[in-house]
Amino acid sequence: MPGAEEKNVAIIGLGLLGASLGMALKQSQLHRWGWGRRSEVRNWCLEHDVIDSSAENVEDVIRQADLTVICLPIPAIIDFIKRYKQCFKPGSIVTDIGSDKGVIVSSGEAMLLPYGVHFVGSHPMAGTEKSGCQAAFPELYDNAEVFVTVTNNSCPEAVTAVESFWKQLKIAQVRRISPTVHDSLVAHTSHIEHLMALALTLAVLECDSDEEEALRYSGCATGFRDTSRIASSSPVMWREIIENNQAAVVDAARKCENIYHEIISSIENGDFDHFEQLFARGKFLRDQWMDYKKAQQEQRKK
């Protein structure tokens, strides 16, 4: 049975998130196994005390792990479970760090439960625009919110064990959530932000002439810089994230599109009273949210 007695953790994938997790777990009581496809990466992580042990064959790593954390891109998480489902230690727990939960959790549960292995999805809201183990650092997860999924198939002890695992780090909080609610939430608070930043970047910087481009370059201010920042993220990674959260993203994006359309129409129709009302409401909501976030940070410092 899973529980507090687990001793071996296996980190699968030693990129930014996996290697940073190894670093952050250094002070824990866990023996840190780690595995990545390339031997250079495994050796680098062993030499830099990111992990305690490794092996050439991943089967030798996961068969002794009480908890396996799969730190791979979303399609690779599902492929990994599919390929090695019979190699995990029976009774052990498998979790992941993927940004979408519906697709991962349903396939993870379906593939692992027949082998007596518990799957519980995790989503630590942490990351940078960089990638690879050499970009890793032990503070990556500090103050992160971590979502842990619960479904009708979840073993309560396994969920608690995954929550306890994350609480060893200096994270802000762990929050239990259903995969569906999670995916709608991140569609609103992270995914559509990337779509809007992308639309804005293309609207501003895709120019018809060199003169127009030169002008746009000179005129771009902090408003554009900040609002478009996340358009500089990885296209492949964001394709995978959006592709695996299609329905929730389309839903949230259409809602935002309708509001954007209402704003533009109020301007086109010269209804500036309505425009000002919308702006005042937006400012009120955002200022209230910022106040809440600041108060939360203050409380954590105490």
Place this chain on the structure above:
Amino acid sequence: MPGAEEKNVAIIGLGLLGASLGMALKQSQLHRWGWGRRSEVRNWCLEHDVIDSSAENVEDVIRQADLTVICLPIPAIIDFIKRYKQCFKPGSIVTDIGSDKGVIVSSGEAMLLPYGVHFVGSHPMAGTEKSGCQAAFPELYDNAEVFVTVTNNSCPEAVTAVESFWKQLKIAQVRRISPTVHDSLVAHTSHIEHLMALALTLAVLECDSDEEEALRYSGCATGFRDTSRIASSSPVMWREIIENNQAAVVDAARKCENIYHEIISSIENGDFDHFEQLFARGKFLRDQWMDYKKAQQEQRKK
């Protein structure tokens, strides 16, 4: 005739932009007249060496100014010129700091040219979310891009004099521009950013239930924070800015709306190859723009 010999500058409006301008001009050879509607503000600015002189009646300030800089909200700039057009010193120059140029420049020229006063529009891209003279600081204009307008009615010497005026500050550069090109530029690089930030804020934080709101609060990450930042700006000020740049804003906003629509449709139709291509193009354009901005900053430091 206007020229390098001007000695008296009048700053009309002693809010954030006007008072900061006074502070930044302290080391200049100009005698700094300043005027604000409230006597407390005028006295505060005199006491804090923001300006050298003031007067109760604004006529007494502008009639001796070689250059008048109107630092008021957009509708107030136009109202001020209308009301005091016969009080400016003949042959002197009037400029402003408004974010829209078409409306201001056409009315400024039409009202002042009959009195032998030159109007040249300025738009220093500087500001913070705060307002009022107590929020002013002498570095506000440091590294700002300043646009100076040129039209068929412009007196070349007056344009040069306004450019020289701004070059006394530690700004990045002065760029001559037609009011129409200016207004299209800021519609793209500043105004539609505010509309998108507003749409996003309303889509994310306007919730149907308390539970949904609590969840959104916990899930909001840096992507939302940065992309929505400018939605916390002043609704009244932004109503004025958008209202006075209606056509260019609608044009730029519709362009952005079409691209956003194309992005959502590619996701809805499952055409993720196209989505990834769009994302890669956006990332390429933004990274290129960031490299250019960084190189420009490096060059300035030398």
